[in-house]
Amino acid sequence: xxxxxxxxxxxxxxxxxxxxxxxxxxxxxxxxxxxxxxxxxxxxxxxxxxxxxxxxxxxxxxxxxxxxxxxxxxxxxxxxxxxxxxxxxxxxxxxxxxxxxxxxxxxxxxxxxxxxxxxxxxxxxxxxxxxxxx
Numbered sequence: 001x002x003x004x005x006x007x008x009x010x011x012x013x014x015x016x017x018x019x020x021x022x023x024x025x026x027x028x029x030x031x032x033x034x035x036x037x038x039x040x041x042x043x044x045x046x047x048x049x050x051x052x053x054x055x056x057x058x059x060x061x062x063x064x065x066x067x068x069x070x071x072x073x074x075x076x077x078x079x080x081x082x083x084x085x086x087x088x089x090x091x092x093x094x095x096x097x098x099x100x101x102x103x104x105x106x107x108x109x110x111x112x113x114x115x116x117x118x119x120x121x122x123x124x125x126x127x128x129x130x131x132x133x134x
Contacts, residue, residue: 081113
């Protein structure tokens with residue numbers, strides 16, 4: 001699987017933490033998940049990268065990540081929520097035989113999902129690791 005590669009600019013340096021701003025369309029053409037990722041249609045993103053090397057604000061850098069990280073991100077952000085939505089909808093409809101309630105339950109199940117995902121931010125930062133080079 002190909003590696004993820006984005007060109008970016010260093011916007012902030014705090015010790016061994018470097019914040020890199022990447023443009024959404026800079027390197028998405030080669031990514032397998034680009035059609036469903038949403039990165040191509042959005043603006044700039046700030047990515048935190050831990051590194052031993054020294055950088056200064058304004059440096060042009062290239063971010064690298066493993067190719068499976070893109071698919072893992074698509075799983076957590078798109079595929080799993082749709083699966084949960086469908087399960088909640090079918091179970092609620094089976095129990096109540098009410099389409100409106102099934103639709104509402106399907107949407108409401110996403111609220112705790114994304115809240116839990118937000119709480120798992122530290123875990124996600126450890127599992128999505130990028131490296132940078134000048």
